[in-house]
Amino acid sequence: MKYFPIFLRVAGLRVAVSGGGAAAVAKLRLLLKTEARIEVYAETADPLIASWAAEGRLRLVPRAIGAADLPGLRLVYAANEDAAEDGRVAALAAEAGVPFNIVDNLEASAFLTPALVDRDPLVIAIGTEGAGPVLARKIKALLEERLPAGIGDALRAAKALRPAAEALLPGRARRAFWSAVFDRALAGDAAPGAAPLLDAHLDRAPAPGRVLFVGAGPGDPDELTLRARRALDAADVVIHDRLVPQPILELARREAEIVEAGKTGFGPSTPQDAINRLIVERARAGALVVRLKAGDPGVFGRLDEEIAACEAAGLDWSILPGITAASAAAASLGQSLTRRGRNSELRVITGQDVEGLADHDWAALARPGAVAAIYMGKRAARFIQGRLMMHGADPATPVSVVENAGRPGERIVATRLGAMAADLAAADLRGPAVIMLGLAPRAVAALASAPLSEAAR
Structure with missing residues (x-):
C-alpha cells in the first residue's frame, strides 16, 4: 500500500480550506459532517460558503492563507483551482508539518480523501490510491444499498x-x-x-474449547469454502502448516493468535506430538482452535493423529474439507480425474512415507489408462519411474507435474513417464508439486505421439 488508511480525530480541532470556488464547496460538504473547527481562506467565496459562515458553521477569512495561519492546524485542503497557488499552500503546510491535500492532484498530496459511506458513527472509507475513483463510487453505492439507514x-x-x-x-x-x-x-x-x-x-455457561480441522485449499483465497472463511473469522487460535499462504492467513481475525506448525520435507519440522499438544492446550483453555491445513485436511494431513489427540482430551471437533491438490491440478490441466473408457478408479498416493520411499501396487498403476495423483513425489520421481516401467508401464504414458497448483506461481511440466525424472530435474521445481500420472494438459494432449527424448530411451 502506498497510503496507510487511518481515521484522524478532528473533533474540536482546526481544519483549513484554501479556496472559495466549486472545489472548495465540494470538500466543505464533506468536512461539515465532522465536528472540526473549519476555516476557509478565500478573497472571493462562493455564496454557499458565505451562507455557511453566516450560520456559524465555519469561519471565513477573506484573504489568502499565510504561514502564520498554519501552526495548530490538523489538516489543510488546497482547493484554489490554481496550480501555482495550490503549490504555495502545499509548500507552507509541508514546512509547518501539517498534512495537506491538493484537490485533484493525487501525486503532490500528502494524503487523500477516500469515498465515504456515512452511517455515523459507522464510517466506511473506500480508497483506490487514485487508480479507480469510479470503482470506489460504485462500491460506495453497493454498500449504501446494503446497510440499513438506522x-x-x-x-x-x-x-x-x-x-x-x-x-x-x-x-x-x-x-x-x-x-x-x-x-x-x-x-x-x-x-x-x-x-x-x-x-x-x-445466563449461558462458558462455551468449551473446540477444534475445527479446516482445509485451506490449494492456496487461492477465492477457493476457500464459506465455512472455512467463517471459521477463520471466528477463530481464537489458528495453527497452520507451512503451505498455507499469507493471503489466506490474513482472513483470520486480527486478534487471533496465529501459530505456524510447519513441516518441511527433508528440512526443519514441528514434531507431530508438539502440534497435538498445542492444539489440545489451546482448546482446553477455552479457545476456538482452527487447525488450518493446505488442500484438504484428510489427504496426507495426519488428520487422524490430531483427531485422536482431541478425543483423548475430551474435546469437540469438526472437519471442514477443502479442495485438495489433485483436484486443483486436474482443473489446471483442463482434465477430469476420471473418464468413461479410460479409468474407472483414481489413486491418490504418496511418494514418501514414514519409512522413506513409499511402495505401492505398481502393477495396477502400470496398466494402460491408469490415473494417479502422486503427492510428495518430486524426490521420489526416479524411483516411481523405475518401479512403473519395471512393471510394464508404457514409457509414453503422459505425466503432468503441477507446481503450486491453483496459486499465482503455478507451473506445469508436461512430460511422459520415460522422461519424467530427467524433466523434473531440469525443471528445478522449488514449490509443492503433485505428479499427475496418466494425464496430459488438454492443450498438449498430443504429447503422447511425439518422439521419446534421449532421457526416455
Whole structure:
C-alpha cells in the first residue's frame, strides 16, 4: 500500500480550506459532517460558503492563507483551482508539518480523501490510491444499498451497553453477544433489544474449547469454502502448516493468535506430538482452535493423529474439507480425474512415507489408462519411474507435474513417464508439486505421439 488508511480525530480541532470556488464547496460538504473547527481562506467565496459562515458553521477569512495561519492546524485542503497557488499552500503546510491535500492532484498530496459511506458513527472509507475513483463510487453505492439507514442508531445504543457487556467473559462469549446484536442491526432493527439479549448471554455457561480441522485449499483465497472463511473469522487460535499462504492467513481475525506448525520435507519440522499438544492446550483453555491445513485436511494431513489427540482430551471437533491438490491440478490441466473408457478408479498416493520411499501396487498403476495423483513425489520421481516401467508401464504414458497448483506461481511440466525424472530435474521445481500420472494438459494432449527424448530411451 502506498497510503496507510487511518481515521484522524478532528473533533474540536482546526481544519483549513484554501479556496472559495466549486472545489472548495465540494470538500466543505464533506468536512461539515465532522465536528472540526473549519476555516476557509478565500478573497472571493462562493455564496454557499458565505451562507455557511453566516450560520456559524465555519469561519471565513477573506484573504489568502499565510504561514502564520498554519501552526495548530490538523489538516489543510488546497482547493484554489490554481496550480501555482495550490503549490504555495502545499509548500507552507509541508514546512509547518501539517498534512495537506491538493484537490485533484493525487501525486503532490500528502494524503487523500477516500469515498465515504456515512452511517455515523459507522464510517466506511473506500480508497483506490487514485487508480479507480469510479470503482470506489460504485462500491460506495453497493454498500449504501446494503446497510440499513438506522444502523448508526443501533451502534450508538450498543455503545451505551458496553460497560455492562464487560461482565461477559473475554473472547468467544463476548463476541457471540456482539455478533447477535449486530446481526439484528444489519437486518434493519434500529433498536435491537441489546439489554435483554445481554441478560440471555450472561445466563449461558462458558462455551468449551473446540477444534475445527479446516482445509485451506490449494492456496487461492477465492477457493476457500464459506465455512472455512467463517471459521477463520471466528477463530481464537489458528495453527497452520507451512503451505498455507499469507493471503489466506490474513482472513483470520486480527486478534487471533496465529501459530505456524510447519513441516518441511527433508528440512526443519514441528514434531507431530508438539502440534497435538498445542492444539489440545489451546482448546482446553477455552479457545476456538482452527487447525488450518493446505488442500484438504484428510489427504496426507495426519488428520487422524490430531483427531485422536482431541478425543483423548475430551474435546469437540469438526472437519471442514477443502479442495485438495489433485483436484486443483486436474482443473489446471483442463482434465477430469476420471473418464468413461479410460479409468474407472483414481489413486491418490504418496511418494514418501514414514519409512522413506513409499511402495505401492505398481502393477495396477502400470496398466494402460491408469490415473494417479502422486503427492510428495518430486524426490521420489526416479524411483516411481523405475518401479512403473519395471512393471510394464508404457514409457509414453503422459505425466503432468503441477507446481503450486491453483496459486499465482503455478507451473506445469508436461512430460511422459520415460522422461519424467530427467524433466523434473531440469525443471528445478522449488514449490509443492503433485505428479499427475496418466494425464496430459488438454492443450498438449498430443504429447503422447511425439518422439521419446534421449532421457526416455
